[in-house]
Amino acid sequence: MPDLIHDGDSAAAVSSLRSAVMLLGRRLKHQRVDESLSPTEMSVLGTLARCGSATPGELARKEHVQPPSMTRIVALLEAKGLVRLEPHPDDRRQKRVSRTEQAEAMLAESRSKRNAWLANLAEGLDEDEWETLRAAAPVLEKLAHL
Amino acid sequence: MPDLIHDGDSAAAVSSLRSAVMLLGRRLKHQRVDESLSPTEMSVLGTLARCGSATPGELARKEHVQPPSMTRIVALLEAKGLVRLEPHPDDRRQKRVSRTEQAEAMLAESRSKRNAWLANLAEGLDEDEWETLRAAAPVLEKLAHL
């Protein structure tokens, strides 16, 4: 494995990346479409958008909450019409949780709002800076998923 | 103002940046030194590291919490030896809150732990990718502060 990041410049870049990502992440999180959804409820919908469907237990593990908390979250999302619960085909103890069309529309609106906010912020950069960032976007995305 | 980001490629880059920053931000947030500090307590210490010192009211506004919540947070931080409270020089209603040496050490350790985690993650990139990200770091930092 190449040891890319142990010179001084790279250490500074790591530190700079870390603080920028954390601050920008916090600011993005505040751009919400639906104030009535808690961060975890929102995150569960995002997870379901990636996974298609999952059991309550799987969701609890992915969101780092305990099973009883997920029971409550799923019940709230179901009451809001954002997820659907079905019996598990193989195991009658489990359930399948999947998102509704309404949830997909809300997620799309949420992404769209945050994109618009970020694009507006990026107007404060000059063309070279934006070009640099545009080149880095796919790399940052790869890094985030490593 | 130049209209940099309204072509299709840039819209894709904005979306990619947004999701990468949010995911990476969430993952970084989980890298904690002290599990006994709530996110807001941690954030208050970070704010004090930037500002030097502040009144409880200023902290409440910066952290977007109500004054009574900040009263409690400051009291908890003081009990943990992480902030110091002093009378305000000009106004006897107010107080000055500043961080202790112990808080500075904790913040340094926290930054260091997150940097190490991120640097380790970055080992999964190849040299060109890392070079791209290193060039983008200062731009991302500028963007986060706009």
Place this chain on the structure above:
DNA sequence: TATTGTTATACTCTATAACTATA
């Protein structure tokens, strides 16, 4: 007997309303 999910209950964090002290 182990696992999935739920119910009952307690704790943490934050908010609102009412109060005290100072400007």
Place this chain on the structure above:
DNA sequence: TATAGTTATAGAGTATAACAATA
């Protein structure tokens, strides 16, 4: 009279412990 901070109390979100149903 207005402002800074605190006290008292309530609500939202999550945790642990005990339980029911199924494997």
